[in-house]
Amino acid sequence: MLRYALKRLLSLVISLTVASLVIFFVIEVAPGDPASFMLGINAQPETLAALRAELGLDLSKGQRYLAWVGGLLSGDFGTSYTYRTPVADIIAQRLWVSLPLALYALALSTLIAFPAGIYAASRRGRAGDIGMMGATQLGVAVPNFWFAMMLVLIFAINLRWFAAGGFVGWDRGFWAGLHALTLPAVALALPQAAILARVMRSSLLDVLGEDFMRTARAKGLSARQALWRHGLRNALIPVLTIIGLQFSFLLAGSIIIEQVFYLPGLGRLVFQSISARDLIVVESVVMLLVFSVIVVNFIVDLAYAAVDPRLRLRT
């Protein structure tokens, strides 16, 4: 198991190195001079030269890459051109919104999807299954911004249980922050839960057809005991894969929901930085997202091995 974990860790480091090289050369080197690109065609030569020096563009590509990676490792992401503040601070601020939101939505999605999927699978072909699958179909089909607006209409405007938008920050305490993130988290979670429930159901149905489930029944387990003791864990692998993918999506892909609820998250930051041609911020956020995807995959790999002993042997 330790050996497996170390191997996955090594592959994580290699992936990150390759990703950083790709990001650096695609964004920084490929399209000509980032300084003139950032300042536009009407820039003054002095301003341009100043920015070039600030960005370190007078150095060679290799030096610049090493300086950039060295900066990333020591927490220095550079300075944003538009905000005139360290990129690390901007990202940290946004991450304090986006990361809890993503985790919150993921937790909700899992909590909804597992029971729904298990319920549907255990009642295959019966009314409960058909109803549940109809509901998930709807959950996948409804656009999440429309759903988000409905949530605002009902829970913020009519019932006044939640604020319609904005984020109070964590200074007012954990529960106040969580309360503020609830509507966006629900809006994000439901479509994900619908997908996850469908995956859970089909994966569990595959397992229920396996020979060892029949063996479990022949031992004297009831259908329900067999499902919980032998079915569920075997059905987890595809579900873990989807959860891993969903987290990465939730972290950065929530721009529409952030827009609807007026949340200062990463998605909006990327969008604004691209509009403002603030390449340093874009580069850093992209690297951060790549980092999170790779780390999540690493965690999912470890989870696979925790679930399935056969994978612990695999190299």
Add this chain to the structure above:
Amino acid sequence: MSLLEISNLSLSIYETEILHDVSLAIETGEIVAITGESGSGKSMTALATMQLLPKGAHTTGQIMLRGKDLTQLDEAALCKLRGNEVGMVFQEPMTALNPLHTIGRQVAEAIRIHNPALGRVEAETRAAKTLTRVGLPGDQFPLSRFPHELSGGQRQRVVIAMAIARHPRLLIADEPTTALDVTTQAQILDLLKTLAKEDGMGLLMITHDLAVVADMADRIVVMRQGEVVEQGETKHLLTHMTHPYTKMLFEASAHQVSLPEAPSPQPLLNVENVTRDYKLPRKTLFGAPGHFRAVNNVSFDLQRGERLGLVGESGCGKSALTRAILGLEQVQSGTITLNGAPVFTDTKPNLNVRRKMQVVFQDPYGSFNPRHRVDRLITEPFYLLPDPPAGAARAKAIDEALIAIGLSPADAQKYIHEFSGGQRQRIAIARALIIKPELILFDEAVSALDVSVRAQILDLLADLCEAYALSYLFISHDLSVVRTITDRVLVMKSGEIVEDGPTEDVFQSPRHPYTRDLIAAARMLPSVEQEHAHAHPG
């Protein structure tokens, strides 16, 4: 009162009738075998006894286990009964165990589910005892083993341990050795027999293998299409079988064909010092990957018109050798030539040679594209030809091939699902014959077929030998088939050919100890006409 008494059992799944008026009984300590071909309802009878029937099943009649009618019990009572009074062993040991749980946990579960008051430690102690009993002693097979760390035979022992852990009165074994090699099969059958005797269990064996039936059972029940056609005490039934179906079944199992004389030897296929290695996954990240030597320095010749057999157990390298001969994979050393031309040149198969060889696979269901019609399926080898026949020539070739294998030219326009398993295997042979190959490889080509169908296919092969002077390599684990359908036989073990000689000589007086083990382990059917006293000893 019998241990188990099934009377007038009928079973339908939705509207389809599966069993009709089945009656049979098992006494304590008795071994009863239900036999029959696929679709005879023998497995359904077993599942009905466990009351583990598929959705939509409806039964009438009685299944009395020690005076209780199982068809009348509710689910909770049945759960108490399964694994406790009735244990069951299944056909496929590779998939019958939960891959995520240790063997100790799975056996202990079978014990604890019926005795929740028992502590975990005590349950594990009992599990260890049961595993020792089935031949998996704790010093070699600790409870912490996972199923994937065991071989097929060892896994079947774990399944048996789960089934007998609670000392059930009745043990049901559904084709328990069909998926195993002959030597393993013999061990598992002996184990089942011993356990039944020691515990005084009734043993209900479901098997299609009549040699196993004749050897093990006290009584035999023969089923066909959901009905019992004949049953009786084994010795009596073997000597006085009355029903024509039973007679046909036993005759087909021991079916002999007479091959025409082989023509004078003339070299066709030459395999010389062939070695085939497969790469193993790397053990360390930067270390060189290891190798598994599937075929080790194998040499043999196949003469024109010769019918050569290749036998061996799973993992012995039969398939690797077959793929190498077909030029599907590159060998690491040695040469394979057909008529002196290599089957593999540089990095790809030599098409000039490839078109002179055809292959027939085991699975008559999986080896055809279901969306193509028969004419397209059997003319596929024409793609190998530089100028494939077209129009009338193509139609003529199709007609000839279909007639040769006993179908009619009109079948060319049908899809493959319209045919039975035996007919599909005939079509597979037609596909091999259509380009008049010089060599055909039969890779377990009759292993998936019922005995009566198998006998017909063997007859067909003998006829085709007469008509086309076929040369073939017949690869099989089934010794009785190889014995009748080949002139010469190779015995393969761990990648090497350990014995090579005329078939009858090898079977009569095997020289290599492994060949002797194989022949001893294979249960041979006692000759039906003989008095039972003369039947083979064991």
